[in-house]
Amino acid sequence: MENSFLIKTKELVKIYPIGWKKLAALDHVNLGFEKAEFTGVVGPSGSGKTTLLNIIGSLDVPTAGSAEVLGKKVEDLSNRQAAALRNHSIGFIFQTFNLLPVYTVFENVEFPLLLLGLSADERKQKVRKALEWVDLVDRAKSKPAQLSGGQCQRVAIARAVVKKPAIILADEPTANLDAENSHNILQTMEELNRELKTTFIFATHDEKVIRYIRRKITLVDGKVAKDEVMNPTKAERKGQ
Numbered sequence: 001m002e003n004s005f006l007i008k009t010k011e012l013v014k015i016y017p018i019g020w021k022k023l024a025a026l027d028h029v030n031l032g033f034e035k036a037e038f039t040g041v042v043g044p045s046g047s048g049k050t051t052l053l054n055i056i057g058s059l060d061v062p063t064a065g066s067a068e069v070l071g072k073k074v075e076d077l078s079n080r081q082a083a084a085l086r087n088h089s090i091g092f093i094f095q096t097f098n099l100l101p102v103y104t105v106f107e108n109v110e111f112p113l114l115l116l117g118l119s120a121d122e123r124k125q126k127v128r129k130a131l132e133w134v135d136l137v138d139r140a141k142s143k144p145a146q147l148s149g150g151q152c153q154r155v156a157i158a159r160a161v162v163k164k165p166a167i168i169l170a171d172e173p174t175a176n177l178d179a180e181n182s183h184n185i186l187q188t189m190e191e192l193n194r195e196l197k198t199t200f201i202f203a204t205h206d207e208k209v210i211r212y213i214r215r216k217i218t219l220v221d222g223k224v225a226k227d228e229v230m231n232p233t234k235a236e237r238k239g240q
């Protein structure tokens, strides 16, 4: 291996045309992420956090520069190859949960596995394990509308981890949750990070998330303004 980074961006640039002007959503970003990181990307609204996560998640491509994810340059991938990278190696957690309302909790968590060619039995075992991680085994048959916001986000976490991806990208995962639910899901994610060595990258404004992360990257106008190591204590996490 060329380096120990799971994810590496090199002079990463993303330009959006705004009318006849051009806006640099990411402006020469150089970052490396190692296995089992628990990192937050912070910064003002419009600073490029979601754009960065989308490119790392191979949902979007750079305008210039490079983003290498698990040894693959996302800018070189075909749509099919990008989908394969996402299906096997990347889990997404969104602010709005993005659960499928007509399906049960079990079916929502099972969904990413349908693309991996597993038997029904294998899928069932994996879904059960994922629901155990987020403590929702007893709600497997419920529909999302029958759950609280915190429970929905736990289903979304289960859906993201069920295939044990190397990387989980979480865009404002606590934005729709109250303080208690936020701490619960952050604790769950921290446990998964420890046990499964999953790399977590959060985009967030939320102080509660910032108390948990071990590295804080600050974006301002699409540039890395700060990159800090954080060492949260248990008391700090609870806001004491």
Ligand SMILES: Nc1ncnc2c1ncn2[C@@H]1O[C@H](COP(=O)(O)OP(=O)(O)OP(=O)(O)O)[C@@H](O)[C@H]1O
Pocket (backbone or CB within 6 Å): 016, 017, 023, 024, 025, 043, 044, 045, 046, 047, 048, 049, 050, 051, 052, 203
């Ligand atoms: N599809 C698009 N077309 C045009 N401009 C876009 C597009 N997506 C994002 N932008 C612009 O790029 C900049 C960065 O957006 P981005 O969504 O990455 O910010 P963010 O840091 O996630 O903000 P927030 O905290 O509000 O979620 C913003 O100025 C935004 O308006």
Ligand SMILES: [Mg+2]
Pocket (backbone or CB within 6 Å): 049, 050, 051, 171, 203
């Ligand atoms: Mg955003």
